[in-house]
Amino acid sequence: MLSWIQISAEFQRLMLIVACILIVASCVAYVLRWKVALGQPHAVIDNLIARINAWWVMAFILLACAILGRYAILLLFSVISAVALTEYIALLYKRRGDYWSIRLALYAVIPMQYYLISIDWYGMYMIFIPIYIFFLTPILTLFTADSVRFLERTAKFQWGLMICVFFISHVAAITTLKLNGFTNNIQLVAFLILIVQGSDVLQYIWGKICGKHAIAPKLSPSKTWEGFIGGVLSATLLGAACYWLTPFTPVQAALMSFILCIMGFFGGLVMSAIKRDSGIKDWGNLIEGHGGMLDRLDSIIFSAPVFFHLTRYFWS
Structure with a gap:
């Protein structure tokens, strides 16, 4: 410790x-x-x-x-994945045949994904859910011989595994990175969270100050072009100013921050589209003032995998 x-x-x-x-x-x-x-x-x-x-x-x-230390990060995000998946599953159309797939995800898939990260088995934790669990979940459902809305049930559940477990687990996977001349990976986790969440806050502030033109009024009425541009540029400058947390130069930190902001923005829109399709405003009420776990993590869901792989590829 x-x-x-x-x-x-x-x-x-x-x-x-x-x-x-x-x-x-x-x-x-x-x-x-x-x-x-x-x-x-x-x-x-x-x-x-x-x-x-x-x-x-x-x-x-x-x-x-x-x-x-890093095991606390692993434990924290494994719990976050479980809470997020529970929120997501609550909105799905389910039948008795989905029982074992859901139990498998909550009690086996999540612990196994984070265990694979803990032992740094990169090749396996990158394919465990997208390949093996994608095969297994519909096979389990087949045993009940229930084909009612089979494709919809399977596809939506698999999409939930991707966003709630696979994508989110990339935050914990950042702690496994072996970078040239840099060992404080917790700072990379902090940088990711700071930039992505900071972008959300700054977009909100800029939108309140001068937002007039909605980007996607049917998906997220509060998001405006003025808020988006002001927030992304401000968060990009914030990233450049916080380069000392990372192995990046100020220019590299700015570019990485810009990419994170863009991915976070689209992640938020995608999750908003899912909520609108389900007829809800928030994923839950776990976090007062923020909604559910997925409401707080919608931007990180898309940005974390991109940040992990870009950093691993260019700085390892």
Whole structure:
């Protein structure tokens, strides 16, 4: 187990910066509650406070994982995958024949995927779900001889395994990277989360300040071109400024951040499309002010695999 003293100076600096930002945000939010809402319930301000409090919890969890080491990251994201898959499965059309596939995913596939990452068996954890589990899940369903909406049930469940387990597990897989002259992989995890989540926040802020033209009003009415452009450019500059967390140069960090922002944006839209198709607004209410686990991770789902493979290919 690491101690605070053994955590890199760069990560300590990041945590202090995040703490300062959250302290300022908390103070502003509570001042607004008393100045604008006069201490009374106010939907917008109360939601803002709930979001900031959730960020405090998430920052604390990230710090705890940094102290405990890579196995804490593996455990954390295995739990996140299980919660996300549970949220996803709750929306699916299911029949008795799907029982064993669901149990297999929750009690065997998730532990095995993260175990393979823990022993750094790259070749296997890259094909375990996309090949072997893709074969196995419809085979299990066949034993019940239930063909009612078979393709829909199988395809939607397999898509859930990909986004909730395979894609999300790439965040934990970052800890296995062996990069030239760089060993603080927890900082890469922090960089990914900082840029992708920062882009979401900055797009929201820019959208509120000057957003007028919706990008996809039927999928996500709150996303505007002004918010998208302002948020992506701001997060790209943020990534360049935080290059010291990574093995990248400032220019490389900016380019990587730009790619992460774009992938995160499309990940959010895809997950919004799935929600609209299912007739819901949020995936759940696990995180106050944010919705469900998938609401908080929708941008990371698409950006994490791209970040992992680009970093592994160009910096290993």
